[in-house]
Amino acid sequence: MADYDVDVAIIGAGIAGIGIGAELARSRSVLVLEAEEQPGYHATGRSAAVYLKHYGNDTIRWLTARSEAFYLNPPAEVTETPLLSPRGELMITDGSDEDVFIRQVEGSALLREISPREALSLVPILRPEKVRRAAIENASDIDVHALHQGWIKVMRKRGGTLLCNARVSKLTREGNRWLIESPAGVVSAAVVVNAAGAWADKVAAMAGLDPIGLTPCRRSMAVLPAPEGYDVSRWPVFGPARELWYCKAEAGTLYVSPAEEDPMEPHDAYPDDMVLAEGLDRFEQAVTIRVTRIERSWAGLRTFARDRTPVIGFDPAAEGFFWLAGQGGYGIQTSPAASRLASAIILGEKAAGDDERTVRAQLDPARFR
Ligand SMILES: Cc1cc2nc3c(=O)[nH]c(=O)nc-3n(C[C@H](O)[C@H](O)[C@H](O)COP(=O)(O)OP(=O)(O)OC[C@H]3O[C@@H](n4cnc5c(N)ncnc54)[C@H](O)[C@@H]3O)c2cc1C
Incomplete structure (x- = not known):
């Protein structure tokens, strides 16, 4: 029964x-x-x-585009809180992943190439020698x-x-x-x-x-204190064209992900210290600040067919x-x-x-x- x-x-x-x-x-x-x-x-x-329109394959982009009207104008019975807050997504290349950069820019009308100087003014902690080319897209934060x-x-x-x-x-x-x-x-x-x-x-x-x-793949995030002397609130999400790390400023902190995609059995995911340390090292090589302290970290599983x-x-x-x-x-x-x-x-x-x-x-x- x-x-x-x-x-x-x-x-x-x-x-x-x-x-x-x-x-x-x-x-x-x-x-x-x-x-x-x-x-x-x-x-x-x-x-x-x-929320990033050019992310993923064509089917993903179709679903993302079809979700936009809902996100921009959610039904009041669902929420009265705006679901999207605009921010940019800045993609850079130091030359080592320029092929990926070119493919991305040529493959998406949404990505607009900007000068390295503009990129450095958007995110002043980037090392100039790490920004050979840069492109920007109108991404948004989602209130999940x-x-x-x-x-x-x-x-x-x-x-x-x-x-x-x-x-x-x-x-x-x-x-x-x-x-x-x-x-x-x-x-x-x-x-x-x-x-x-x-x-x-x-x-x-x-x-x-x-x-x-289906393969669950771990992805981690470290939360760092925001560097002193910078207003990080307007920074775009930024990272290299080959997703080796990315950084998102959030409520006075920096979220930095090693952008790993490590396959594993389904479980209550937690970060691997070594993977975090290696990812933060790649981040440090691209910026002028040092990572002195991790406030907290977490991991989750992204599951792919x-x-x-x-x-x-x-x-x-x-x-x-x-x-x-x-x-x-x-x-x-x-x-x-x-x-x-x-x-x-x-x-x-x-x-x-x-x-x-x-x-x-x-x-x-x-x-x-
Ligand atoms: C670090 C990270 C960053 C990400 N960034 C983004 C992003 O910026 N934008 C974006 O769109 N997506 C992002 N994603 C992906 C996004 O989070 C997932 O695609 C999405 O949350 C999947 O939702 P879901 O409901 O399928 O899975 P889940 O949220 O995992 O829900 C599945 C649920 O099923 C339950 N369950 C499992 N087995 C059973 C059972 N036997 N009985 C009952 N319940 C069960 C689980 O407890 C779980 O709550 C990110 C993911 C990670 C980990």
């Missing part, structure tokens, strides 16, 4: 699970199961919170907390349920329903959405499915099993469009046009089956 009977059960209360939960709750009964006490505890709560909490609020208002401390341990098919077992109770649902982030392949295995081949494109759609191998995973390093900025698209597929709505049809095919888990 099930404790809950719903149209759609969603596993994972990160930005992906909550986004689609809020969207589907308009017309379906939904319930989200989250393993942790705190929704957003894993990747969602650990991101750099940047406001979005995530806003979607939780809206989902509940629309009748949806969020169960925390509800780690799913078993998924079985009974007739045309899924039975989902967790310490918070047994849920019966017509559709199950796998939004379990780094654990998505493990969740699929519980349902007797082969893995898609083999083609670095998210996996969104029904699994052809199991009726009613829907994937919403593999968002990599773009899961926040793409979440409004990804939630809407995923919801439309579940509701059986037709693609809005040729480009959406193409994108649906690129996201379809069937490409791995």
